[in-house]
Amino acid sequence: MEETEKSRKVREMFGAIAGRYDFLNHFLSANIDRRWREACVLEASKRIGIRSPRILDVGCGTADLSIAFSRLGPVIGCDFCHPMLKIGAEKLAKEAISRTICLLEADALQLPFPDASFDIVVSAFVLRNLADIDQGIREMRRVLRSGGVLGILDFGMPRIPLIGSLYRWYFQSVLPRLGRLISGVEGPYGYLPASVRSFPPIEELKKRVENAGFTKVDPMLLTGGIAVLVMGK
Numbered sequence: 694m695e696e697t698e699k700s701r702k703v704r705e706m707f708g709a710i711a712g713r714y715d716f717l718n719h720f721l722s723a724n725i726d727r728r729w730r731e732a733c734v735l736e737a738s739k740r741i742g743i744r745s746p747r748i749l750d751v752g753c754g755t756a757d758l759s760i761a762f763s764r765l766g767p768v769i770g771c772d773f774c775h776p777m778l779k780i781g782a783e784k785l786a787k788e789a790i791s792r793t794i795c796l797l798e799a800d801a802l803q804l805p806f807p808d809a810s811f812d813i814v815v816s817a818f819v820l821r822n823l824a825d826i827d828q829g830i831r832e833m834r835r836v837l838r839s840g841g842v843l844g845i846l847d848f849g850m851p852r853i854p855l856i857g858s859l860y861r862w863y864f865q866s867v868l869p870r871l872g873r874l875i876s877g878v879e880g881p882y883g884y885l886p887a888s889v890r891s892f893p894p895i896e897e898l899k900k901r902v903e904n905a906g907f908t909k910v911d912p913m914l915l916t917g918g919i920a921v922l923v924m925g926k
């Protein structure tokens with residue numbers, strides 16, 4: 694499969710901010726992003742029912758979700774942006790957890806694994822960046838064994854009236870400016886609001902996950918809908 698223009702742009706964009714990605718993530722979300730990843734680990738562990746599951750983190754970036762999942766079992770984190778993986782690898786070396794996590798350069802739309810290779814497949818803040826969301830979900834389904842657990846985490850838009858308006862103002866006006874100022878590039882923080890607006894609402898995402906062959910699809914709103922978590926089997 695040839696790389697699309699969107700994939701190339703996304704990869705370059707994350708490459709340009711890789712060094713500041715972790716700081717920006719935690720700073721701009723007031724550290725709430727850590728709790729969302731923890732929620733994903735907790736929901737997956739409730740559903741998996743086996744010891745030491747084989748885990749794949751698709752679009753692992755700097756490996757925060759891989760690290761969070763490594764307490765459940767061995768993790769492969771894959772991403773197509775080399776500078777993001779490099780930061781992730783440095784973090785693993787520093788925290789001395791590289792024994793249980795392996796990072797790999799790979800495209801989410803064409804995963805280099807045989808069918809049914811994993812017990813858990815997770816992905817955080819990646820899907821809306823893909824040139825083809827459904828192909829991304831199908832690939833996750835393909836590499837997951839039957840009865841395995843899927844977890845997709847991404848941004849949503851809170852629907853509570855006052856909080857929703859305040860959040861939209863922060864998300865569309867403040868966050869891109871702060872992101873640009875701190876990272877020094879017109880990177881993902883400029884493109885973030887538009888990418889979240891064009892991302893399917895949670896009900897539609899649930900249907901698209903079901904269409905890819907998942908059952909027991911359970912959509913959850915986190916922090917009043919600022920983030921969404923969709924679990925499936």
Ligand SMILES: C[S@@+](CC[C@H](N)C(=O)[O-])C[C@H]1O[C@@H](n2cnc3c(N)ncnc32)[C@H](O)[C@@H]1O
Nearest residue numbers: 707752753754772773774777800801817818822
């Ligand atoms: C917003 S970051 C999320 C990183 C990480 N999952 C986290 O929770 O912080 C999105 C990541 O998805 C990766 N990505 C986007 N499209 C991809 C693709 N087609 N294949 C592999 N990685 C991709 C980017 O390189 C980037 O590292």
